[in-house]
Amino acid sequence: MSSSSIMDRLAILADAAKYDASCASSGTARRNSLGGKGIGSTEGMGICHAYAPDGRCISLLKILLTNHCIFDCHYCVNRKSSNTRRARFTPQEVADLTISFYRRNYIEGLFLSSGIVKSSNHTMEQMVECARILREEHEFRGYIHLKTIPEADAELVHRAGLFADRVSINVELPTDRGLARLAPDKDARQIEGAMNRTSTDIAAARDSRRRFRHAPRFAPAGQSTQMIVGADRASDADIVHRASGLYTQFGLRRVYYSAFSPIPDASAVLPLKRPPLVREHRLYQSDWLIRFYGFRAAEVAEATDDKGNLPLDIDPKLAWALKFRETFPLDVNRAPRELLYRVPGLGVTAVDRIVAARRHRTLRLEDVARLTVSLAKVRPFICTADWRPTRLTDRADLRSLLAPRAEQLELFAA
Numbered sequence: 001m002s003s004s005s006i007m008d009r010l011a012i013l014a015d016a017a018k019y020d021a022s023c024a025s026s027g028t029a030r031r032n033s034l035g036g037k038g039i040g041s042t043e044g045m046g047i048c049h050a051y052a053p054d055g056r057c058i059s060l061l062k063i064l065l066t067n068h069c070i071f072d073c074h075y076c077v078n079r080k081s082s083n084t085r086r087a088r089f090t091p092q093e094v095a096d097l098t099i100s101f102y103r104r105n106y107i108e109g110l111f112l113s114s115g116i117v118k119s120s121n122h123t124m125e126q127m128v129e130c131a132r133i134l135r136e137e138h139e140f141r142g143y144i145h146l147k148t149i150p151e152a153d154a155e156l157v158h159r160a161g162l163f164a165d166r167v168s169i170n171v172e173l174p175t176d177r178g179l180a181r182l183a184p185d186k187d188a189r190q191i192e193g194a195m196n197r198t199s200t201d202i203a204a205a206r207d208s209r210r211r212f213r214h215a216p217r218f219a220p221a222g223q224s225t226q227m228i229v230g231a232d233r234a235s236d237a238d239i240v241h242r243a244s245g246l247y248t249q250f251g252l253r254r255v256y257y258s259a260f261s262p263i264p265d266a267s268a269v270l271p272l273k274r275p276p277l278v279r280e281h282r283l284y285q286s287d288w289l290i291r292f293y294g295f296r297a298a299e300v301a302e303a304t305d306d307k308g309n310l311p312l313d314i315d316p317k318l319a320w321a322l323k324f325r326e327t328f329p330l331d332v333n334r335a336p337r338e339l340l341y342r343v344p345g346l347g348v349t350a351v352d353r354i355v356a357a358r359r360h361r362t363l364r365l366e367d368v369a370r371l372t373v374s375l376a377k378v379r380p381f382i383c384t385a386d387w388r389p390t391r392l393t394d395r396a397d398l399r400s401l402l403a404p405r406a407e408q409l410e411l412f413a414a
């Protein structure tokens with residue numbers, strides 16, 4: 001096959017992979033330098049980033065093995081009834097591309113997903129073969145993330161975990177009802193069964209490696225999943241409960257939320273408009289509250305409106321604090337750490353520093369000010385040696401005082 005056709009297929013299959021959020025950075029403005037003005041682009045596809053356990057950012061070649069698919073998921077541009085340009089790589093071609101990009105220092109690893117061609121087993125075999133070529137023939141030590149196919153045989157999914165650093169299985173939609181309606185070829189129980197086996201395999205491999213130094217690794221970077229937001233009627237409360245259940249049941253490393261984006265040639269059962277991107281952002285913040293701030297899913301759900309959705313103008317932690325004002329103000333010199341995590345504007349690091357500092361001295365408002373980007377947000381919810389909010393905490397207009405202006409989007413504020 002000529003190199004130009006490789007380039008054509010690369011363009012198609014890298015573009016087709018951009019809808020997968022599992023390792024993407026999203027939510028930013030669209031910019032490019034195609035007109036010859038400026039440098040850089042936020043719109044490109046083909047390379048995404050993942051984070052290693054030590055915090056290193058790793059660039060990954062992000063492509064599909066093929067965008068042919070025998071399934072017909074309504075939300076997917078690659079579904080069999082879609083009128084999109086199709087392309088396909090062989091496992092050897094993907095391995096060769098990975099190695100040549102790696103040698104040029106463009107990437108440090110591979111994120112490989114695929115449409116389902118011929119059968120789930122055939123596709124999974126091809127993906128595993130690609131990872132095998134990289135690991136065994138090229139002795140590739142870089143990062144590999146394989147998207148696995150829950151309908152494939154358990155043995156094949158297991159083999160994927162032996163070669164990959166991370167495996168992921170998409171739950172796709174937050175509710176079984178939504179999955180049955182929008183992805184009729186998929187089965188929620190099959191997806192959960194595959195996640196469960198992967199979780200057991202990961203735990204077993206960790207246990208073996210503790211006992212035997214040379215025991216095989218199995219997906220050492222764990223498993224993750226993705227949920228599409230806004231394609232069905234699931235509320236934020238539904239999504240938060242589902243995500244929390246997945247973390248607890250299957251020990252997932254991450255749940256990624258992907259705001260449904262209208263696709264070319266869209267199915268009539270889909271909404272015409274994408275949900276606001278800030279909704280995806282609020283879900284990431286609520287995910288953060290559950291994983292790092294000790295909130296239960298039910299508590300995050302208490303911050304939602306009567307339709308079960310999180311407010312878009314303020315972050316979920318502030319929404320919760322405004323709803324449960326009787327919890328505040330908290331004395332930063334005495335309150336337990338887990339309660340301080342609930343103060344809007346105080347992150348985990350700030351709370352750690354407060355707890356460490358108050359062993360040696362009594363904290364004043366200016367000490368807290370040094371630990372937060374927004375003292376205005378913190379003040380109504382805390383007491384210090386020289387500050388009490390008195391009636392500020394209960395003011396009827398507190399929400400409007402604290403809501404950021406409409407154009408501001410607070411990245412990872414918690």
Ligand code: SF4
Binds near residue numbers: 072077079
């Ligand atoms: S299985 Fe569904 S989501 Fe995956 S590529 Fe095929 S149509 Fe798209």
